[in-house]
Amino acid sequence: MTPTRAFFERPATEVAPELLGARLTHRTAEGAVTVRLTEVEAYQGQGEDPGSHAHRGPRVRNAVMFGPAGHLYAYFTYGMHTCANIVCLPPPLAAGVLLRAGEVVAGEALAQQRRGAAVRHRDLARGPARLATALGIALTENGADLLGGLDMTDTEGAPIDGAFTIELPVTPFAAATSPRTGVSGAGGSADFPWRYFVVDDATVSPYRPAVARTRRVTHSRG
DNA sequence: CGCACGATTTGCT
DNA sequence: GCAAATCGTGCGA
Incomplete structure (x- = not known):
């Protein structure tokens, strides 16, 4: 079923597990690609989640x-x-x-074109940046309404670029949880087990705990 | 104003 | 397993 706005007007930790198995479609001028979500992460709001972009309050980047x-x-x-x-x-x-991984279930040829001919099926949308690439999501679409539907057309009747739809699974998935991937500091600890994924699904990205980056050697004045 | 580093991916060893 | 690629953002001075 198509979720209502109210579905998303809840804490991310409630919404995230219910998005597993959902089908997200993005249509551009090139065509449409659909991904079945298999891995997501919840990020909460200002002052309550040290791993969230919203933690330190509104900024230009996180305004949406x-x-x-x-x-x-x-x-x-x-x-x-x-x-x-x-x-x-x-x-x-x-x-x-955060949409971390999924399986391309429609528009595979276009997804393959965007990701590269050598990329295997399971890797097309396995990882957050890979998923965004496979779906053809560009930064210019930041702020787009995902509940607008695919039927929007301009005055010429041509499809509007960057249209989305979401379909929730009829049967909910049992979600497994873990600490979030790639989040360093307190936000990546077991205190925030807000990564949700479908168990035994090949398209779930391999869990990699965040590692403190080796500090670059600063110039020493001799 | 300067610099460290990030909700990562990829390719080479 | 590890480091490079690459730039906007945030924070300290």
Whole structure:
């Protein structure tokens, strides 16, 4: 079924596990790709989750997180990657669900084209940046309404670029949990077991605990 | 104003 | 297993 806005106007820790198995479709001018979500992470709001982008309050980058639920929060990281979240909780509260992995179930040829011919099926959307790439999610779509549907057209009747739909699974999945991947500091500890994934699914990304980056050697003045 | 580092991926060893 | 790639953001000075 298609979720209502109210579905997302709840804490991310409640929404996240219920998104497992959901089918997210993104249609662009190139075509449509659908992913079945197999791994997500919940990030809570200002002052309550040290791993969340919203933790230190509203900023230019995270402004969308403080906006209405059910919208796309896309951000750029490591100087090259885009990751996609679904905003939870109504304004002025901020929370989000990071889409970490899924299986491409439709539009495979287009996903393959975006990810590269040598990429195997299970790896097409296995990892947050890979998932964003497979779906064709660009930073320019940050803030897009995921509940707008695919039927939006412009005045010429042409499809509007960057349209989404979400379909929740008829039968809920049993979610396993773990600490969040790649989150350093307190936010990545077992105190925040907000990574949810489908058990025994090949498209779930391998769990890699966050590692403190080796400190770059600073210049010593001799 | 400067610098460290990130909700990562990839390729080489 | 490990390091490079690559740049916006946040924080300290």
